[in-house]
Amino acid sequence: MYSYKTGIPQIDQATGGFDAGTNLLILAPSLSYAEALAYSLIRPLPGEYAIMLSTNERASEVIDQFKSAGADKQFVGVIDAITKSSTPAVSDTERFMFVTNPTDLTGIGIKFSHMVEMIFDGTFSGKETGLFPPPIRFCINSVSTLLMYRKLEVLYQFLHVMTAKLKKVEGFGVYILNCEAFDEKTVSLIKQLMTIVIEVKVERSDNYFRVMGIRGINADWHKFTISKGQVVLVS
Amino acid sequence: MISTGMFGIDDMLGGGIPDGSRVLYSLDPGVDGQLFMISTLYSVLEKRQSCLVIIPHTTVDAFMHDVGHLRGKTIRAKEHKIAFLDSVDRERIQRSAVSGKAAEREWRARIQKLCTDNKVEVIFGYFDIIYEDFGLEKGLSLLSGSCPPDATIIIEHLNFGGDKLLESLAVRKSFDLILAIKSSFRPLPHFNYFTILYTSWSNQLRRSVPFLVRSGHVVPYIPKIVVTGPPEAGKSRFVASATELGMSVDRTGLEGDVTTVAMDFGWLHWQDFDITLYGTPGQPRFDPMLPVILNNAMGVVLLVDATSHDQLARARHLYKLITRMHVPIIVAANKKDLPGVMSEEEIRKGIGTGKNVPVLLISAHQKDEVRAVLESLVDSITRFIY
Numbered sequence: 001m002y003s004y005k006t007g008i009p010q011i012d013q014a015t016g017g018f019d020a021g022t023n024l025l026i027l028a029p030s031l032s033y034a035e036a037l038a039y040s041l042i043r044p045l046p047g048e049y050a051i052m053l054s055t056n057e058r059a060s061e062v063i064d065q066f067k068s069a070g071a072d073k074q075f076v077g078v079i080d081a082i083t084k085s086s087t088p089a090v091s092d093t094e095r096f097m098f099v100t101n102p103t104d105l106t107g108i109g110i111k112f113s114h115m116v117e118m119i120f121d122g123t124f125s126g127k128e129t130g131l132f133p134p135p136i137r138f139c140i141n142s143v144s145t146l147l148m149y150r151k152l153e154v155l156y157q158f159l160h161v162m163t164a165k166l167k168k169v170e171g172f173g174v175y176i177l178n179c180e181a182f183d184e185k186t187v188s189l190i191k192q193l194m195t196i197v198i199e200v201k202v203e204r205s206d207n208y209f210r211v212m213g214i215r216g217i218n219a220d221w222h223k224f225t226i227s228k229g230q231v232v233l234v235s
Numbered sequence: 236m237i238s239t240g241m242f243g244i245d246d247m248l249g250g251g252i253p254d255g256s257r258v259l260y261s262l263d264p265g266v267d268g269q270l271f272m273i274s275t276l277y278s279v280l281e282k283r284q285s286c287l288v289i290i291p292h293t294t295v296d297a298f299m300h301d302v303g304h305l306r307g308k309t310i311r312a313k314e315h316k317i318a319f320l321d322s323v324d325r326e327r328i329q330r331s332a333v334s335g336k337a338a339e340r341e342w343r344a345r346i347q348k349l350c351t352d353n354k355v356e357v358i359f360g361y362f363d364i365i366y367e368d369f370g371l372e373k374g375l376s377l378l379s380g381s382c383p384p385d386a387t388i389i390i391e392h393l394n395f396g397g398d399k400l401l402e403s404l405a406v407r408k409s410f411d412l413i414l415a416i417k418s419s420f421r422p423l424p425h426f427n428y429f430t431i432l433y434t435s436w437s438n439q440l441r442r443s444v445p446f447l448v449r450s451g452h453v454v455p456y457i458p459k460i461v462v463t464g465p466p467e468a469g470k471s472r473f474v475a476s477a478t479e480l481g482m483s484v485d486r487t488g489l490e491g492d493v494t495t496v497a498m499d500f501g502w503l504h505w506q507d508f509d510i511t512l513y514g515t516p517g518q519p520r521f522d523p524m525l526p527v528i529l530n531n532a533m534g535v536v537l538l539v540d541a542t543s544h545d546q547l548a549r550a551r552h553l554y555k556l557i558t559r560m561h562v563p564i565i566v567a568a569n570k571k572d573l574p575g576v577m578s579e580e581e582i583r584k585g586i587g588t589g590k591n592v593p594v595l596l597i598s599a600h601q602k603d604e605v606r607a608v609l610e611s612l613v614d615s616i617t618r619f620i621y
Binding site: 100 | 265266269291292294297299300304322361363367393395
């Protein structure tokens with residue numbers, strides 16, 4: 001089974017990377033490095049693909065973020081839930097697909113399936129990576145925004161489907177949720193769908209993370225920063 | 236009758252959707268099924284019928300662009316009788332309504348007004364948001380109670396409730412037609428199919444059909460039917476007669492006899508289905524190839540020579556092999572026009588088939604008889620529950 005390297009030495013050394021089918025929740029407050037952490041986790045390594053469902057940034061901004069994290073944009077797909085509301089005539093391409101807004105879970109699901117199908121049949125980037133099933137990193141940025149548009153029960157069902165699909169295609173999913181914006185019930189319900197949770201906290205402008213759910217890794221807080229798309233632990 | 240805009244499906248429904256029906260197109264999450272509703276919308280517009288499209292998840296401009304892009308043909312609002320309630324209307328209702336009840340009243344008032352002003356005959360409703368805002372029963376009554384009683388209502392719904400929800404809707408007779416659009420990883424990865432779960436106007440069994448989306452249309456298809464049988468039963472002839480484009484990998488022996496040494500292959504578009512046929516070699520020495528060719532088949536034609544008792548043992552062996560696949564099977568007994576033809580009973584006994592497997596006596600030279608075999612098999616495939 002394929003293992004997804006995280007680029008975080010402590011995790012990769014202890015686990016050899018995350019197993020295919022892992023779904024990871026980043027639980028973080030506002031103004032933290034959660035988003036940068038997510039980009040570092042889903043940056044496709046050689047032979048891999050990444051798909052980002054963006055409810056906060058336009059596709060072009062997402063690609064810029066990937067580029068600054070050192071990713072080859074040919075292997076990155078974006079489902080953009082922002083641009084179409086202001087530019088209704090924007091058309092889908094192989095790597096950029098659009099839904100009108102984050103309420104359109106039907107559209108999001110279909111675009112995701114389309115991208116995965118294209119990755120599987122080798123038409124996504126024009127370059128086949130040679131691995132089968134093709135390793136796919138997927139991120140929802142963010143679950144918090146989706147929760148503002150749809151009810152928790154509906155979103156839970158949607159995420160249940162998405163996490164199950166990720167398992168089926170042996171992908172790796174990363175989901176960002178703002179821990180300050182929702183009550184405990186909401187957070188614990190979303191957690192139920194996940195294999196691993198990374199909690200982020202900010203103290204005196206310093207960011208810390210801890211990993212929950214991996215055997216062999218303790219839940220200590222690690223001070224970190226992000227440099228050139230990589231997580232750097234600060235001692 | 237309203238055409239679904241998908242002719243193969245119209246045939247399965249007995250000509251289309253009766254006027255005044257309540258129709259549910261239920262989409263499993265992620266399945267590419269938006270063209271079902273869109274095909275019906277285009278069909279209604281082409282007939283110059285007046286319709287109301289309720290799209291609380293998107294704007295009119297974005298919807299028109301997406302629909303035109305998916306179908307490859309733009310809807311010109313001025314040329315058609317089409318009215319909309321979109322996400323902008325929903326926002327206005329949400330902003331102005333002080334309670335859920337007030338919002339419901341406002342939705343009803345708007346639907347009623349648009350129906351009256353535009354003499355609406357067909358309503359297309361994208362139901363997810365309404366379902367979320369008002370619940371299933373209230374959401375349905377909001378649509379059906381606000382439009383003229385003889386209007387047809389067609390709803391698209393993202394189904395998170397699974398088969399259980401659909402079964403309960405069928406039992407409660409909430410709709411006249413429930414068509415579920417699903418995807419599966421078996422027998423092929425990213426395999427899409429639809430199932431006609433319930434119709435109020437006929438007692439037909441549920442039917443499931445795989446489909447492709449091609450050039451803006453839903454095309455029912457059967458990716459693989461395998462024709463197998465003992466040597467010299469006429470498999471290559473059967474595939475050639477059945478298909479428009481057929482070829483065979485054969486070897487000619489020293490005495491001029493021709494034997495298939497790899498497979499027959501043919502394709503046909505028939506009764507709105509795209510069908511691909513694969514023929515196996517019949518000689519036992521090619522048996523290691525059979526599982527490969529049979530893999531992912533949706534139906535199998537077991538072709539036997541109706542004049543040859545000697546081949547029945549081989550046919551019985553093949554029949555045992557294919558019954559393990561749990562797919563529809565039909566036995567076609569070829570060469571019925573030659574002397575010494577066995578009876579259907581003799582053939583059944585020789586092969587060991589039950590009464591549930593059809594046995595048809597044919598001549599593979601007669602295209603209509605070959606097509607009758609395919610028709611029977613396709614019928615079995617579409618009734619098969621995946």
